[in-house]
Amino acid sequence: MARVDDKDMGSDLQSVLISKEEIDAKLAELAAKIDAEYAGKDLLIVGVLKGAVMVMADLARALSTPVTMDWMAVSSYGAGTQSSGVVRILKDLDTDIKGKHVLIVEDIIDSGLTLSWLLSNLGSREPASLEVCTLLRKPDAAKVAIDVKWIGFDIPNEFVVGYGLDFAEKYRNLPFVGTLAPHVYGG
Numbered sequence: 189m190a191r192v193d194d195k196d197m198g199s200d201l202q203s204v205l206i207s208k209e210e211i212d213a214k215l216a217e218l219a220a221k222i223d224a225e226y227a228g229k230d231l232l233i234v235g236v237l238k239g240a241v242m243v244m245a246d247l248a249r250a251l252s253t254p255v256t257m258d259w260m261a262v263s264s265y266g267a268g269t270q271s272s273g274v275v276r277i278l279k280d281l282d283t284d285i286k287g288k289h290v291l292i293v294e295d296i297i298d299s300g301l302t303l304s305w306l307l308s309n310l311g312s313r314e315p316a317s318l319e320v321c322t323l324l325r326k327p328d329a330a331k332v333a334i335d336v337k338w339i340g341f342d343i344p345n346e347f348v349v350g351y352g353l354d355f356a357e358k359y360r361n362l363p364f365v366g367t368l369a370p371h372v373y374g375g
């Protein structure tokens with residue numbers, strides 16, 4: 189593939205799954221719903237590093253509701269394309285969320301293992317409310333059922349990169365979501 193969108197990725201990418209324009213439009217739509225839900229309330233949005241950085245940055249700016257922002261770093265994938273199922277906290281929240289309205293912002297729900305673990309971890313800290321907004325979800329990959337209030341796109345069960353999502357730490361800065369060519373991950 190010669191050139192995909194505005195970043196030249198050589199032949200590493202197979203296709204563009206969701207364009208920058210589609211992401212922008214979806215985040216505006218989600219932001220309007222989130223604004224309506226939290227009108228008059230203090231909202232803390234929690235980004236899950238590192239994948240959710242782009243969604244957090246763009247969603248936060250699309251919201252009219254004033255928010256505070258905090259970050260957690262957890263990792264279950266390492267350098268591979270399969271979740272290990274073992275979630276590690278690499279960085280905890282800086283703030284106490286007891287009594288606060290908390291919205292977890294994720295880039296993707298794949299097996300659901302990361303979020304399921306996060307929901308029970310953060311839920312035990314007694315927030316006033318705890319909801320989830322994710323840009324992407326793979327319904328066919330779910331290993332646990334999770335109640336997610338706001339979902340951008342349901343996507344096929346393929347490994348995707350871009351807009352925060354990595355393969356071995358690469359491709360996070362693509363402005364769109366694409367699928368990797370199988371030769372890149374040994375497929």
Ligand SMILES: O=P(O)(O)OC[C@H]1O[C@H](OP(=O)(O)OP(=O)(O)O)[C@H](O)[C@@H]1O
Nearest residue numbers: 237238239263264265298299300301302
């Ligand atoms: O539903 P799951 O199967 O648990 O997968 C989803 C999680 O995996 C990715 O994070 P990763 O562990 O790769 O860390 P990263 O965000 O730093 O890339 C992604 O950002 C989600 O947090």
Ligand code: HPA
Nearest residue numbers: 298346347348349353354
């Ligand atoms: O499809 C994916 N791509 C990148 N990172 C991920 N983490 C879970 N699923 C994925």
Ligand SMILES: [Mg+2]
Nearest residue numbers: 239265353354
């Ligand atoms: Mg990752």
